[in-house]
Amino acid sequence: MVFVWLGAFFLLIALIVLVIYQLMCLADLEFDYINPYDSASRINKVVLPEFALQAALCLLFLLSGHWLMCLFCAPIIYYNVKLYQKRQHLVDVTEIFNHLSKEKKRRLIKLISLVVLLFLSLFWMIWSVLEDD
Structure with missing residues (x-):
């Protein structure tokens, strides 16, 4: 049971890193540290891996029988x-440039939901470790 929570923890950390990377690229673009082509290509390289990791996380919760956590992942x-x-x-x-604020808000909402999932998974991981003893 603890291995499921450890897997979820590492998947969530990877997802948070990907979303923060995208936010950093958008912030660099906003402050004119990077050109639009480089920013868009960097963001587009990590979008599909982010989607795949999110699906893997939801599938992990579904297959391990953690229905509530799976339901928290389902809207994303x-x-x-x-x-x-x-x-x-x-x-x-x-x-x-026209969609910069919308893209930043979208990723901030994803980041907030992922951090909430991270705290929930940490809570359940600690709970399951204490329950085993």
Whole structure:
């Protein structure tokens, strides 16, 4: 049981790092430290791995029987699937300045939800370790 929570912990850390990386690229673009093409290409390289890690995390919770944690992951998965279906998951280099605030808000909301999931998984990991003893 503890191994499930450790796996979830490391997946969440990886997801948080990816989202923070995207936010840093957007902030660099906003302060004109990087050009729009480089920023968009860096962000677009990590979008699909982020989606895959999020799906793996939800699948881990689903297969291990942690239904509540899976339900907490489900809205993010649904949002990612909708973005992918509408082909809005990638950042467009020509429109990045017009959508900069929207992109930053979207990633900030993802970051907040991932941090909440991280704290919940840490709580349940500690709970399961103490329960085993």
